[in-house]
Amino acid sequence: MTQREAQRLPSHPAAVDYSVEYAVDAWQRSILFLDVLRRRAVQFEERASQTAPHVLDYEAELVLDGRGLQRPVNYALVRIIPNGSFKIDPLKRPFVVVDPRAGHGPGIGGFKADSEIGVAMKAGHPTYLIGFLPDPVPGQTIEDIGRAEATFLETVIARHPDAEGKPCVIGNCQAGWAMMMVNALRPELFGPIIVAGSPLSYWAGVRGKNPMRYSGGLLGGSWLTALTGDLGGGIFDGAWLVQNFENQNPANTLWTKQYNVWSKIDTEAERYLGFEKYWGGLVLLNADEMQWIVDQLFVGNHLAAGNIRTSDGAAIDLRTIRSPIVVFCSHGDNITPPQQALDWILDLYDSVDDIRAWGQTIVYTIHDNIGHLGIFVSGGVARKQHDEFASNIDLIDVLPPGLYEAVLTPKGEAVDNPELVTGEWVMRCEARTLDDIRALGANDLADERKFEAAARVSEVNLSLYRANVQPFVRAVTTPQMAEAMRALHPMRLSYAIFGARNPFLAWVDDAADWVRENRRPAKSDNPMLGFQELASRQIVDGLDFWRKGVERIAEETFHALYGAPVLQAALGIDTDSSRPPRRAARSKLHQALVERRIDELNNEMNHGGLVEAAVRALIYVGYAHGAVDERGFAAIRGIRDALAPANQRTLAEFKTLVRDQFLMLVIDEEAAVLAIPHLLPESIKERCEAFDMLRQVLEAPGALGDEASVRLRRVATLFGLGSELATTSPARPGKRAAAQILSPVRAARIQERS
Structure with missing residues (x-):
């Protein structure tokens, strides 16, 4: 509808009919929406009374x-x-x-x-x-x-x-x-x-995005977590975590989620209630649990750096x-x-x-x-x-x-x-x-130092809180106060206010039943529905504009505050080092173990049999693809299943085999490839069968590329079969037993050609 048409709408005879139809529909939707909120509150109260509430769809x-x-x-x-x-x-x-x-x-x-x-x-x-x-x-x-x-x-x-x-x-x-x-x-x-x-x-994150990572620094660190736990009597209310999630998208929290149900009340109610069963299932944590999570992970970022230790000193x-x-x-x-x-x-x-x-x-x-x-x-x-x-x-x-x-x-x-x-x-x-x-985007060294500064400020503020404020807060907080604060949390109030204890909503149940029996939804061509959607989009755009502005201010404030040279110097941040603050330590012992393992694999290159040769050749040719396709693995499964149980390797054995052969190729590809003939049996029939299975696996995802084809021809030569065998169309993988893939006559002919 154009603006000029909208201006002429009131003078049109059908305008009154459209308006009345829409008004009745909107009024009925509002009654049904209130009923959905009432049912949501009842659902919340029922779950809160359960010992082990969950949302599993299975027994x-x-x-x-x-x-x-x-x-x-x-x-x-x-x-x-x-x-x-x-x-x-x-x-x-x-x-x-x-x-x-x-x-x-x-x-x-x-x-x-x-x-x-x-x-x-x-x-x-x-x-x-x-x-x-x-x-x-x-x-x-x-x-x-x-x-x-x-x-x-x-x-x-x-x-x-x-x-x-x-x-x-x-x-x-x-x-x-x-x-x-x-x-x-x-x-x-x-x-x-x-x-x-x-x-x-x-x-980690990208400038202009991911503003949640700045929250800890802008709040002064984890002292607020400690305060929340103390006010909860040693319990941290998980409703705060849910609210933090809601705060990331105010347009959805304050408008879109509710509007979507109200505008589609005839189809969306059950889906909404199903999700709210999970969303309203609020749980509690010990204050010490939450403090550890914030200090060690979200503010301290110690996990990736390997700086977390267990109570017995084991490093994670x-x-x-x-x-x-x-x-x-x-x-x-x-x-x-x-x-x-x-x-x-x-x-x-x-x-x-x-x-x-x-x-x-x-x-x-x-x-x-x-x-x-x-x-x-x-x-x-x-x-x-x-x-x-x-x-x-x-x-x-x-x-x-x-x-x-x-x-x-x-x-x-x-x-x-x-x-x-x-x-x-x-x-x-x-x-x-x-x-x-x-390429996905990452912090530069200056950004890392700013987050390190925020982590150190958190440690200072937490120490000050524990020394000067925490004893008083714990002394005045009673179990009754802590329970009352949890009951009055905005997340819980959003449910309780529509519950059975609200006498002003006692009429909603009967009214909703009457509306369902006399439902008169507006027709889809009613222009008032278009105005409704336009108004909704404007509300969403306004809330998104506000969110982006707040996020931009938060990001700029964080970088200006924690990037200040004076603050970083006062906190002892090393601004001269080129090493990122969260870089994991290197171990000389691990390096020695790697070198020993390399020596072991070098010594094993000429040891093994037909299976080792086939797997090494498979990896060598497949490496040209730079990828592994599930169809190739399915072909391996088909061949494996066709073997007698006594000849099958377990998945763990096959995994070890693949890793060893792959690492040999990484260490010295040419030496590993040239060693393949030493692993092969004398029987040309067995070599033919192995090569045919190898080719089936490689071609299961589709035709080989140029480099892979060159490598496959080289493998055929190493198998003593002649490179022309690499261009022969393979049998359909997994359709016949491995021992019957090549007939003795065909094997003899191949032997004559080679």
Whole structure:
């Protein structure tokens, strides 16, 4: 509608009809919206009265209660009971989903069918959840929780002794860094670990974006956390964490979320109530737990630098993790942007070779626009990214050490061997370097020093608070005061004000029933609906404009304050060093161990048999691609399954084999390649069979490129088969037993040609 047409609207005879129709519709929507808020409040009160509230869409059975451990915690391990639509394979590795204790209750990883838990069970994996109760055990610490989570993983492993692989652990948001720490201390308990939307490098970000990282410095550090915990009587209310999340997007918090329900009240109510069941499930933390998180992580940023130690002096070094690490983040996440999810790699390693020297495999994938919660809540994300992770977790587990990006393309574009694709997407792990991480944006050295200054100011202010203010606050705060403050928190009031205790809303239930029976929605062509949408957009734009202004002022203030040379000098910041403040230490012992391992691999290059030769050749040719496609791994599985059980290697054995052969090629590619003939058997038939299987795997994703073809011809020569064999069309992979791929007659002919 143009402005001129809108000006003529009042004189049009239909204008009154449009206005009356819209007024009735808006009035009815308002009544129904009030009823939704009433139901939301009732739902909140019901959950608050439950002992172990959760939002799981599946039945679960308790396996181990953390309150019964030697160091009791409010965490528990439960087994997800599959419904009739899932066929669980007891030989597949179990999945363990760990939900974040960041203000909300557990269960978001299994919130609906299309979820992390749902896709794991669809892929046939036994699935568990590590959840928690709303109230902490008095005195429990982050370290106690870590020990309990290790015990839970021990229990899962003991329940699945025949599983091919250790548990795959999914850590959502705050659970991601927690499980990474457990993994660093107990690497033997883990298969691949997936950290979804998890901050690991807390100062990282890009100028003009990611303003949340400035909050600690602008508030003077963690003294405010200590004050909040003291006013809570030793309890930190998770509602403050939820409110911090809400503050990042005032347009959505103050308007869009409610407007979307009101404007689509006939279709959006149930979805809104379903999400609010999780959003309103507020939990508590011990004040000491929250203080540790803020001091050590969000302000101190000690995790990536390896500066965190346990009570017995053990250093938490993420480089000691041996299982593959899958990092899932998003450009649309304003809570954990890609820099905070990935820049720990830059803190720990100098190059990809450094990653390989530590024996680590890191795979990352970045969504274009999904928000923070969508990373582990969105059904679309579950059907795509999480489904691919679950379907291809064994592929990820056997990837050679290095840095990769998981690239997903639609199955419909896979013109070659689509039957080898397990889901609706093809996963391809492409080799990356640290420059690819740097290209996402990172702090410069001056920025690092500013955050270091903010961390030191936090330490000073916390000491001053503890010495001069804390004794008084603790003396005057009674349990009744602390409970009253929690009840009056704005997050809780937003629910309670619409609850049954409000006598002014007693009429809403009956009125809503009457409206539903006499509903008269406005027609879609009513121009007043257009004016409604225009007004909504203007409100959103105004709130966004205000948010961006506040964020710009906050960023400029932070950089001006903590970049002041006088303040940095007073705090003892070393402005002459070219070393970043959070750089992880290097170990001469580790370097010596690496050199010894190199000598061992050099000595083993001429040792082995046909399998070692085939895997080495496979890696040598495939290295030209710079990527690993799931179809190639599916072809390997098909060939492996066709072998007699006595000749099959376990996944762990195959993983070790792949890593050793890959590292030999990294150490001295030419020497490793020239050693291949020494590993081969005399039988030309066995060589032909091995080469044909090798070619099947390499061509499963599609035709080879020029460099890969050249390398394959060289391998054919090394196998003593003649380079022309490399151009022969291979048999369909996985369709016949390995021993029957080549007939004796064909083998004899090949022998004659060679």
